[in-house]
Amino acid sequence: MRVPATPPTYRHSCFLFLRALGLVYLIAFYSLWIQLPGLVGHHGILPADFFLTTLHEQLGSDAYWLAPTLCWLNPSDSFRDWICLGGMLASVLLVAGVMPAACLAALWAFYLSLMVVGQEFLAFQWDALLLEAGFLAIFVSPLRWRSRPGQDPEPPRLMVHLLWWLLFRLILSSGIVKILSQDPTWRDLSALSFHYETQPLPNPLSWYVHQLPGWFHRLSVVVMFGLELIGSFLFWGSRTCRILACGAQVGLQLLIAATGNYAFFNGLTIALCLPLLDDRLLQRAPLGRRWQVASPCNGTNWSRWVIWPIAALVGVLTAVPMLQTVKLDFLCPQPVRALYRWVSPFNTFNSYGLFAVMTTERPEIIVEGSRDGVTWQPYEFKFKPGDPLARPSFVAPYQPRLDWQMWFAALGHYRNNPWFLKFCWRLLEGRPEVLGLLAGNPFPDVPPSRLRAVVYDYRFTNASASSAWWRRQVKYLYCPVLSSGR
Secondary structure, eight states, X not given: OOOOOOOOOOXXXXXXXXXXXXXXHHHHHHHHHHHHHHHHSTTSSSOHHXXXXXXXXXXXXXXXXXXXXXXXXXXXHHHHHHHHHHHHHHHHHHHHTXXXXXXXXXXXXXXXXXXXXXXXGGOXXXXXXXXXXXXXXXXXXXXXXXXXXXXXXOOOHHHHHHHHHHHHHHHHHHHHHHHHTTOHHHHTTOHHHHHHXXXXXXXXXXXXXXXXXXXXXXXXXXXXXXXXIXXXXXXXXXXXXXXXXXXXXXXXXXXXXXXXXXXXXXXXXXXXXXXXXXXXXXXXXXXXXXXXXXXXXXXXXXXXXXXXXXXXXXXXXXHHHHHHHTTOGGGSOHHHHHHHHHHGXXXXXXXXXXXXXXXXXXXXEEEEEESSSSSOEEOOBSSSSOSTXXXXXXXXXXXXXXXXXXXXXXXXXXXXXXXXXXXXXXXXXXXXXXXXXXXXXXXXXXXXXXXXXXXXXXXXXOTTSOSOSEEEEXXXXXXXXXXXXX
């Protein structure tokens, strides 16, 4: 008589996932703590206190639901600092295994609060992904004062599958949006011939990979589409399929991280791959052999009367953005769409899909100041391209959010980026909080009386060129010359 196979367990993989998620949260909060004063501080580019005041004046009490943030209690800069510090402390406790469920709930609330007041500067897909992964992690974590490997109860199987579902939506959607966008560079497999040069923040390896022949870039696109459109379905296959899919996706993320600066996105995606691995595999690893279940716990600390409704709600609500991605949202009942719109301010059930349209040129905004209108001096940013001789930097998992927004601004018009003019006025005022986001201040004594933004076309130099990393050519003024009247 054949003995039934033992169902796989995920104690160890979820233990690792929660620790990896804690590290991602720690990086995210530390990165924001440094930058928030210049981005959304009282003297920053988009002051959060003014944003909340205006929102309340326009919406009344509805503003509390449409902009859910703890900063309604206190919109000051110091309170946001405390949120960042609280987030960093909760992240460390999560990594240490202290009160994991409570820490995760606090982390989700803290990060949501900063996302709301961060406005354009915290509107990236990985910010939303961190919130969604953090929310699911609350119900994967054990309800214990101290989490220990091999002693935690088995995580709810439904919630583990929802982590797979989140990873599946992320990877599959990234492939689908490229196909549905009808972008010619994805169709003729030439997209990666442009990508390394035109991505938001290249690193030194980006330059070297850009020099590789066209056949390599076309083959890379084919492999990428295979991993996104086909490999994602392996998450739902046999145990062997899941292990292979995990390895393939981790490898893809490591390659992306090596050739570009994408903040904590790659680390977070790798963390989401970990629940694909079961305990039988991890116990074969040297560390895993120390994690043998010392006192097996049958069941979970979370009641099924909590898990089942939460899982049903998440499943229904996340189906809406997935159907929207594949252009089948007409299949979604109107009450479900209404519920999705109602909870959308919490940024916890999201759509994904990176680089749907590949940029084939690299316009770059160079901001310059002058005291006489004749001699202009550039403001150098810490990480975005400026001086053609400056070597690109490795900056991830830290995300310089102003540098990223400058890339988006260059692709559009200043009228569609009102934050940019506010940034320029802060430079004319000489605000130290905003100047701290830059590499240096060319006017350390007295701020300039005039400011202009010049758009250049940037291209990587080729392998036989001089020591410069970039070559550039002036294109046009991005906006009218601004004057402080001094």
